[in-house]
Amino acid sequence: MPRTVGILSPGDMGHTVGDVLRQNGLRVVTCLEGRSPRTRELARKAGIVNLPTYQTLITEADLILSIMVPAQATSAAETVAEALQKVDTDMTYVDCNAIAPQTAHRIGETITSVGGNFVDASIIGPPPRTPGATRFYASGPEITSFLELKEYGLDVRPLGDEIGLASAIKMCYASLTKGLTALCTELLTAAELLGVSEALAEEFQLSQSVLYERMERGLPGMPTKARRWIGEMEEISDTFADVGLTPNILTGAADMYRLVSSTHLADLSPEARDQFPTLRELITTLAEHNSKKNG
């Protein structure tokens, strides 16, 4: 049974996962080298122990969960692999990030080539503050020790012994939720620029009320996550292209999050709910920003 779990890195999702494991009796550690003040504060709040080096981290942790922006997943694994070359340990590295199956394969090779065990995992749902809201999918030949976290508050579900399956389900799932959000953001911005915003909102309330309520609920908080979603959309685009399907829908979603990321709204933190724009404010901000950008 795992005793000590490392979290890289304790951001919004990571520190909540760490908090759950700690509350369920595990020791939770991390290495904050190069991390932001916000991440340091989140780690402190969640009672996650900061270890001085990656070598100490992989020596003390039975499992390391990599939970971060997808664009950083590969370099985090390389940092751990470097430390693994210098230490003799039976540690298991669990990549929980929103990455393409082929990226998970590459990261797996980085870890196993220096003697580590590797699990492909993915997280569907919000940070696990509410029991039952979040699933942890896992696949690969060495998932047993990660599955044991079921006893410590995580809903871990095995998908089979192939690396890539856990990443695949996340890619397909996120393409729906975040792809739809990108599409809605684009079409509302287009409607604003084309002068049909009000008539479209009325038409949506009449004939697409469920989707329109989803926009009103989901879009105002989106800018705080837009920067990390760019890389996630690109991972999904690669995933779809790799099986011969069009990359364009998700490339376009990345384009939209790039536009949102270039506005001041992307500087808000996900905790600053009282500063979130209304749907209307979000769309007029994007429309103005887009017009300026295009001269």
Added chain:
Amino acid sequence: MPRTVGILSPGDMGHTVGDVLRQNGLRVVTCLEGRSPRTRELARKAGIVNLPTYQTLITEADLILSIMVPAQATSAAETVAEALQKVDTDMTYVDCNAIAPQTAHRIGETITSVGGNFVDASIIGPPPRTPGATRFYASGPEITSFLELKEYGLDVRPLGDEIGLASAIKMCYASLTKGLTALCTELLTAAELLGVSEALAEEFQLSQSVLYERMERGLPGMPTKARRWIGEMEEISDTFADVGLTPNILTGAADMYRLVSSTHLADLSPEARDQFPTLRELITTLAEHNSKKNG
């Protein structure tokens, strides 16, 4: 008040619109030159009078409604413009198609340059069999005679006197409904190819049940419309690009409808509901077809 309305062409949407107008006391005419046996049969059923030439059509009709595949909208207007050069008439040409605002502008110039009146219109909703289900948006300086069709069973709503507004609302609206359908089709096909179909369906039933029910309800009939939706997605892509937004999401949607169009499922007629595939059959067909295509 209009007495005679021309419909080009009386396909699925067009013949239903014609039927409503005829039942409300108007004479409805068309010209079936070059039309399919199915369109001829639909026109006959709806009591739409077939006139021998376009010159007769524009002479007899007070209004002509262009309702067809977006890819044919321009050439239909050119045919009417050619006839207009030879006939003295006060006829109004109403383009109701799913086209970009800039396409509506071009078609408007084609018509007005030879003395015709032009209305930019669009249709949101299914063929108007059920009262209250379908809206006809209209914009432009000459919409009065088209607005009078409110008295003859059509829910016509004015959007202002600029050509392009009615097309714009349709583009934004259809990007949501048909863009989402394309995205869902792609991600379910990807999940099938990646071996996570069942786990994803379970996850969707758990955490995205509203969207999953929409897929189960909407996707099986989609292949019968996929061929005409390719052009519609390209019109939306042009619309978004024209205001400086990414064309990629909608270009990708066109790619998906192109894939669907190349399967035998696209040969079914929209009336053949008993032959529609289940969602599962649709997705396995697309996955197999995609694998073959990519060798």
